[in-house]
Amino acid sequence: MFETAIKLTELPWATVLTLAAGYCGYFVAHVGARSHHQTADVVFGTLAFGFWGLFAYQYFQAPDRLNLGPVPASVSGFAVSIGLGGAWSGFGRRWFDRFLRRIGVTLRDDCPSAWAALGRDPNVVMTQLTVKLSCGDIYLTDDLSRFKDMPNGPCTFGGAGDMIMFVTHVCYADSEVFEGVDMSAAEKLGYEATYIPKEQIARVEFRQTRRASLLRRANWRRIM
Known part of the structure; x- marks a missing residue:
């Protein structure tokens, strides 16, 4: 595992930022509800949130945009990924489930058991x-x-x-x-x-x- 960590630090900074910020966003989005997730859930969840962190990093650093330095742009990318994760955990998942039920796609959710569903809605x-x-x-x-x-x-x-x-x-x-x-x-x-x-x-x-x-x-x- 230590060798893997060393190899990750040798990757381009944008790639490292995507993975690190993406995992932080994924962690916040599913905190307390990750026990049933598989490897594919972790990988693609990390990439989904990491994409928006990378987008923010590129946007804030672009010369024709805000033209921030690499450090402020990186911090902004982390903040965007974590903020989106918090939004998904706070109300995004609940609204998306309601939307799928309303349009008749599915009446199911991603909970493996009724026990795991307890505490999922922060407003309850x-x-x-x-x-x-x-x-x-x-x-x-x-x-x-x-x-x-x-x-x-x-x-x-x-x-x-x-x-x-x-x-x-x-x-x-x-x-x-x-x-x-x-x-x-x-x-x-x-x-x-x-x-x-x-x-x-x-x-x-x-x-x-x-x-x-x-x-x-x-x-x-x-x-x-």
Whole structure:
């Protein structure tokens, strides 16, 4: 691998920029959703975002355009690739899926499982989480917003099917009543996070709502 890295540095700068900026854009576009991608997905995804980074680099460096130096032009190329990746992750993928469904091309998306689809839409916020274990116990987080600023908060759905949650109430298998978890030490030691392996999860239930749009949060409608 070290020899491969050395060979890459011997390539023309435009090629190195295309690959580096393209991969950064691809990474940002699919962060948290790359576990099912194949080699071809990585290669062509890198080239797709790298093309726009190279285009920006050539545009900003062209004498008849902005005529920037190689360093500012390279930084601009990186910024364009990463910005497009962020736009694709934030709303581009969602809008494109809706477009394909509306014109009748397909009703499917690229998610390999329903578990992988959780958290894919950044405008959807989970508000409550309930997990039933294989032993019959039920864990509840009554208000996920309480733990949004915690590490791994407010909850984490692992790619292997495992998860991390902050349990506030427990209903044991031999009971029908939820009991509150003692959190008296949270102020001094922090909230206790619970890791649950995939094999112990029998069912997951959650409530979710849609986050206010950026325009609404910025009150742009009032300004306009």
